[in-house]
Amino acid sequence: MNNKNKENRKQTERGQEITQELKQLVVWRLKAIPSDLKISIGGNQFSQKEALVHVKNEDEVGNEIAEIQIQFLRDLTSGKIYQNE
């Protein structure tokens, strides 16, 4: 892996790899959430704008929100989402 790719990939606390491309996808998805909806997670509520700031800052909450969105996209594209446990 060259240096550029290394810079482009970051791991969250739980080891999920978030590339800049995936992060951009998450940002687009969050921007689509209406401004009067709030995300309640980890004991706090976040507006769409607040969630975007956390994701861009790559803090703990932001990474968690990003992971949830990315897992959803991965399961959706792989078809896993339609499988029962």
Add this chain to the structure above:
Amino acid sequence: MEKFIRMNKSLLITRPNHDPTTNYLYYWSKIVIKIAKEKGFAIMDLYGKKANKDTLESYIRLRNPKFLFFNGHGSASIIAGYDDEILIEDSLVCKSLLCDKTIYSRSCKSAAVLEKIMVTKGKAAAFIGYIKNFGFLTRNGFETKPLEDTAARIVLEPSNLIPIAILKGNTAQEANDRSKSEMRKILFKSLSSEASEEERHSAPLLLSNISNQVLLGNPKATI
């Protein structure tokens, strides 16, 4: 003579309401309380400031409820009550207060570590909880009427199926399966063209809650 305390048909529920998130759980738990009443359960309702450690321990010691339903914040090692006071942690588990209890914890991450401790060390009969953060959407303007918030309903209604199924005499496994099945049904609808805006945006949180909801202990445990 040593006092014998019989496990009775009773529910102990904690529902603090010190911030917007706990306030939603506070209201949505009322539905479970109503059903428990209809089923003839004695209810120990630790609402608001009553959701504290002293009251919890006192109720468990004196009345020995078989089913504990926690609402509130949590982490990998604690379940919290009002103002995030620690209600359940390792020290409480050591006192065997949770012996033979069926427990559902609608709080973040409490299943990650605590669940294993509670079932193996605390000898709880069964524990249903979440490995990671529990999430749901809310819509502005419903802070004082969370039960009318259709965005929150998408996640909170199926999560209520866990305690409701247990109150109706189902096993822990059946309760866990029933709520997951309902969440999947809503998730599939959220992927269809019939989905509402709230359902579409709730889908990632629903999937996360489904993936992170776990049952430990005896799957055949009933109350």
